[in-house]
Amino acid sequence: MMTGKKVLITGATGFIGGRLAEKLILYHGANVRVLVRNFARASRIARFNVEMLGGSITDADIVDEAVAGCDTVFHCAHDFMGKNAQQNLDGARTLADACLRHGIRRFVHVSTISVYEPLSDGDVDESTPPKSTSWTYPVNKLAIENLFLQYWEKYGLPVAVIQPTIVYGPFGGYWTNNQVTMMRAFRLALPIGGLCNPVYVDDVVDSLILAAQREGVVGERFLISGAESITWREFFGAYERMLGIEFVAPMKTEEIKQIENTTMRNNGLTSNLKLLRRDPRRVAHRLKRWKPVNKLYKLAQSSMGKNFARPVSKALPAPLYVPEEQLLALYGARASVKIDKARRLLGYEPAFDLDRGMSLTAQYVKWANL
Structure with a gap:
């Protein structure tokens, strides 16, 4: 139960972090604190009674203040610009150190399926070995994952890693907002037969909350996707x-x-x-x-x-x-993501198929005038 628990969310002005804050407040009665780098992006969560601290995840003093007194920390923040890869890693280390100092009960990190890219054809699960690549995003996210899991092995950081697939839904930057804008301006040269593993944002958020509560999940990675693969x-x-x-x-x-x-x-x-x-x-x-x-x-x-x-x-x-x-x-990979581990250990079960998820997304697209 998260009722009355003090939780910290980094990246709460973003897509997944913002929805996480909403659900923790509206449906779980949590006491939410957020670390905000840019208050101009905080309007979505500002309508709630949340505690906002301004500052960067690389600022040790600010991070220490943000973590103090928290039961659970959700790390959703990530700067997607390639030039800031080292900053992402430094911020992760700063956050992990603060969590150890303050003895938090659970640390949940939002990673990505991209750590397995380029994807191979066939089934993909948590035992799939990461490949060597020069692509900045997967390299950076994998390095952060490994850092947190090393902190678990060496120092006992109670971390669980969530690896979402293709996350779409209201306020979704890459696979919704940007996608709609691109579709209105271009046509896409799409490889025939490639498989997509979409997941609606609420399913991802529910998996994060499960990871914060379930026993036997510390030190584990969990792929989170919809119930089945479809084609792109x-x-x-x-x-x-x-x-x-x-x-x-x-x-x-x-x-x-x-x-x-x-x-x-x-x-x-x-x-x-x-x-x-x-x-x-x-x-x-x-x-x-x-x-x-x-x-x-x-x-x-x-x-x-x-x-x-x-x-x-x-x-x-x-x-x-x-x-x-x-x-x-x-787009070309025929990879099917398996969520058996998340079902078994987290008790995760996707609630949204593509039709239901896209129906809600369509309402958002109309409202946002995209």
Whole structure:
């Protein structure tokens, strides 16, 4: 039971951490404290009676203050910019040290399925060995996982590691917000036959809360996914029906690589599309602030009025987006994630299939005017 327990959440202004804070307050009666780096992003959780401490996870004094008096710590924070990989690792160590000093009862770390990338075809479970890769995100997340588990083995840090798969749902940055924005602007060159392992955000949050309460889970990793694997075509198809658009251009992997080699690299679009994929709205806002574009934008806005945001012609084909290497490997892999361990030790059972999860996501997309 979490009722009345003091818990700390790092990354509570983000997708998973924000929903975790909501559920702990609304359904579990927890006393929630959050460590906030940027208060401009805290509006979602500010409507609750939460204790907010401002500061960075790398600041030992602030982290010590945040952990003091807590029963449970949920570590959801991660800076996704590659240049801050060392900062993520340093922050993890600072947090682990503080948790040991204050003798917390349970530490739950949010990791990712990406630690197993590039995924191999076939079943994937917690016994699957991580591969050697130069991709920054999985390397960084695996290093943090290993750090926490070493702290368990050497010093007794009571940590459980949760490895979510493809997490979507309301306020979801990569697989919802950015996905919808991309789908309205591009078509995707998608490898035929690749498998997707989606999981609705509430299922992930429930697994975190289970990991904070169950016995026999310390020192363990848990993959968290939906009840079954589907194809990426089915996953994107749910968004296509939601938005009333066509997004997927199914192709063989060899065809996609040929397109990338002959066009994308030659004309310098690859780096620009990577940035657009990561944060398309920020790119758009930056362009609007550029004086030549800003003048045209204001002129068009004043002359077209309400029709300004509408497409000029639905007949114009959307440009083709070719995924970069890491994403292409993910889309092409025929990997099926197994959640037997989470079912057995955590008592985890997914409550949301794709239809139910996407139905709720559609309501959010409409509300957020994405």
